[in-house]
Amino acid sequence: MPLHFCATVTFGSVLTALSDTPQKVMRDPLNILTNDIGWMTARERRRLYDEISGDHVQLRESARLLFVRDAVRAEWLPLVEDRELIVLFALDSSGQSELLTDEERSRLDDRRHYLVEAMSEHPALNDIVERIVEDAREFERLWPRTSPGSAPREDRREARRGRDGRAMARTAWRLTAVAAIAVFASVMIFVTQREASRVTLAVDEGQIRQVNLIDGSSIRLVGPASLSYRSIDVQERPGRVSLEGGAYFDVVSGSDPFVVETRDARVAVLGTNFGVRADDRETTVILASGMLAVSRRDRPSEGVELGPGESCTVRAGAAPSRVTPVDLVDAFAWAELFVFRGTSIAEIADNLSQHYDVVVEFEPALADQKISGTFERSGDVREILGVVASSLGAQVVDSEGRLRLTSISD
Amino acid sequence: MPLQSEQITALAEQAMSGDAQALCELLEWLEPVHRGFFVKRIGPRSEVDDLVQNSMIRVSQSISDLREPSRFRGFALKAALFELHDFYRGRYSAKEIVDEEAGLRERAPASFDEAAALDLERALAELSPHARRIIELREYGYRYAEIAAMVDSTEAAVKMQVRRAFEKLREILVCLCIFALLLLLGRF
Numbered sequence: 001m002p003l004h005f006c007a008t009v010t011f012g013s014v015l016t017a018l019s020d021t022p023q024k025v026m027r028d029p030l031n032i033l034t035n036d037i038g039w040m041t042a043r044e045r046r047r048l049y050d051e052i053s054g055d056h057v058q059l060r061e062s063a064r065l066l067f068v069r070d071a072v073r074a075e076w077l078p079l080v081e082d083r084e085l086i087v088l089f090a091l092d093s094s095g096q097s098e099l100l101t102d103e104e105r106s107r108l109d110d111r112r113h114y115l116v117e118a119m120s121e122h123p124a125l126n127d128i129v130e131r132i133v134e135d136a137r138e139f140e141r142l143w144p145r146t147s148p149g150s151a152p153r154e155d156r157r158e159a160r161r162g163r164d165g166r167a168m169a170r171t172a173w174r175l176t177a178v179a180a181i182a183v184f185a186s187v188m189i190f191v192t193q194r195e196a197s198r199v200t201l202a203v204d205e206g207q208i209r210q211v212n213l214i215d216g217s218s219i220r221l222v223g224p225a226s227l228s229y230r231s232i233d234v235q236e237r238p239g240r241v242s243l244e245g246g247a248y249f250d251v252v253s254g255s256d257p258f259v260v261e262t263r264d265a266r267v268a269v270l271g272t273n274f275g276v277r278a279d280d281r282e283t284t285v286i287l288a289s290g291m292l293a294v295s296r297r298d299r300p301s302e303g304v305e306l307g308p309g310e311s312c313t314v315r316a317g318a319a320p321s322r323v324t325p326v327d328l329v330d331a332f333a334w335a336e337l338f339v340f341r342g343t344s345i346a347e348i349a350d351n352l353s354q355h356y357d358v359v360v361e362f363e364p365a366l367a368d369q370k371i372s373g374t375f376e377r378s379g380d381v382r383e384i385l386g387v388v389a390s391s392l393g394a395q396v397v398d399s400e401g402r403l404r405l406t407s408i409s410d
Numbered sequence: 411m412p413l414q415s416e417q418i419t420a421l422a423e424q425a426m427s428g429d430a431q432a433l434c435e436l437l438e439w440l441e442p443v444h445r446g447f448f449v450k451r452i453g454p455r456s457e458v459d460d461l462v463q464n465s466m467i468r469v470s471q472s473i474s475d476l477r478e479p480s481r482f483r484g485f486a487l488k489a490a491l492f493e494l495h496d497f498y499r500g501r502y503s504a505k506e507i508v509d510e511e512a513g514l515r516e517r518a519p520a521s522f523d524e525a526a527a528l529d530l531e532r533a534l535a536e537l538s539p540h541a542r543r544i545i546e547l548r549e550y551g552y553r554y555a556e557i558a559a560m561v562d563s564t565e566a567a568v569k570m571q572v573r574r575a576f577e578k579l580r581e582i583l584v585c586l587c588i589f590a591l592l593l594l595l596g597r598f
Contacts, residue, residue: 036501036553036554037502037507038501038502038504038507038551039501039553042506045507045510046510049510049513049514052514053514053517059514059517059518060518062514062518063514063515063518065576066511066514066515068534068576068579069549071534072534072542072545072546072549073549076546076549076550077549080550083492083495083496083498083499084492084495086495087488087491087492087495091488091491096484098484099481099484099487099488101475101477122543122546123539123543124542124543124544124546124547124550125546127543127547127560127561128547128550128560130560131552131556131560132491132495135451135491135494136487136491138447138450138451139443139447139487139490139491140487142443142446142447142450143443143483252460252463273459289456289459290456308456341456342454342456369454370454371454372454372455372456372458372459373445373459374459386442387442387445390442390443390445390446391442391445391446391449391454392446392449393446393450
């Protein structure tokens with residue numbers, strides 16, 4: 001049994017179900033053999049390693065198997081180190097060389113013989129090239145279909161006006177953070193105070209403002225709220241911010257942790273989406289995706305870890321509360337967001353129907369499909385459904401005010 | 411009505427010349443394309459958000475490298491493919507995984523026979539080509555479900571082949587250990 005258990009570790013283990021939900025690590029060796037460490041969450045891996053570490057025989061076997069695995073890697077991984085080159089080779093060899101720039105073609109020509117030689121000795125490389133060609137075909141299939149209802153630029157601006165004459169709010173994707181990177185230095189529209197070394201941003205009650213950081217991270221302040229951080233080089237992301245009130249954070253993975261401090265709590269993250277609500281009495285943290293640790297502000301080493309879909313509260317002078325699961329869709333309503341994480345189409349349709357007071361239906365075959373994404377609740381329901389449909393390769397049919405998600409017939 | 415290709419080309423041209431608004435609209439148009447692609451390739455995982463984010467940044471930062479706006483589709487395709495394959499690489503090279511494995515090794519008792527280590531290359535040569543192929547695809551970053559499709563097999567079959575390959579390796583290494591031990595004891 002330890003042999004099979006450790007075989008998993010040796011070859012990086014095997015596989016996991018295609019799901020975002022945490023996988024249960026089971027003691028049955030075959031099931032452990034089928035858990036793919038590279039695709040597990042940090043929590044699942046820790047559980048697996050804790051189990052291994054608790055058994056002397058498993059520990060020894062695991063170390064031995066890692067040694068064997070490393071020997072395989074030592075020869076193989078250098079051959080596939082330059083992934084871009086392999087992609088270029090695949091495109092070129094499948095008759096799509098017109099997609100390569102002159103520089104890319106030159107780079108490929110310099111290394112082509114090396115790749116061809118490697119492919120003759122490693123059938124796996126042939127499989128990878130074929131897979132990339134399939135990836136490209138899939139992209140081409142999606143290209144003409146996933147244009148979510150965009151009209152010409154002038155028409156889109158006109159279409160943004162709602163039926164009641166109000167301008168539609170833009171869907172707050174991370175995308176806005178990406179586009180804002182180019183103009184970040186000039187976009188600080190609600191700075192209330194700038195000391196020599198500190199920036200403070202504040203919003204009033206009922207207002208919502210988004211702060212886009214240089215690395216693509218974003219912070220959505222939900223008033224009344226204020227956010228402050230030490231003024232730094234505009235090319236760097238602040239490593240620590242102080243928050244009063246509520247905010248939804250979308251933090252890009254980075255080598256350094258991103259820390260949020262409130263009056264009572266400290267939240268340390270490494271690439272994640274989460275919400276924080278802090279008032280005079282307590283701080284509540286809700287995690288949508290990724291991982292983070294929550295602690296008392298003055299005791300950072302005594303924290304609790306949250307998994308996706310979990311929440312905890314820190315009160316003044318007290319340790320973090322017990323971690324509890326939450327319904328993310330309801331949990332982020334205060335931020336005026338729909339936060340879907342592995343949410344079924346059935347549940348999404350139900351939420352959209354209730355919020356927008358429209359009938360949202362779906363083809364039965366799509367009911368159990370799951371989507372992850374974040375949308376503004378003030379956004380247009382058709383835009384939201386358009387994006388959902390794009391992710392599924394489906395379409396939205398608007399029939400007499402009823403919106404229906406259907407598969408696209410070939 | 412979807413954007414016509416001429417409209418995409420026009421937006422790309424404006425974005426290439428530094429028009430931030432055009433870039434924003436172009437990315438807003440492209441984002442669901444990339445999202446749909448990543449969902450199709452790796453499933454509706456939470457990492458799709460990061461992949462989309464990174465691919466949008468890649469397009470944003472390199473838009474000025476686009477020589478002809480009419481080639482935006484190929485440009486967007488490459489961005490998506492580069493990002494996807496970088497993602498596969500990260501499955502096993504992520505710092506936290508490397509650190510966790512190092513911690514595991516440190517805690518393990520030092521009992522691996524050096525003689526067996528030297529003969530590891532011989533042991534690995536005993537792997538069947540098919541088993542090696544599967545293991546290499548795994549180390550590239552693919553899941554077994556994907557590997558099964560790539561080698562035209564089933565998940566259960568590829569898992570079993572890896573398991574048997576390891577068992578065979580272990581038998582070989584055990585035999586080598588015994589041989590080495592006997593050598594040491596002067597029995598050979």
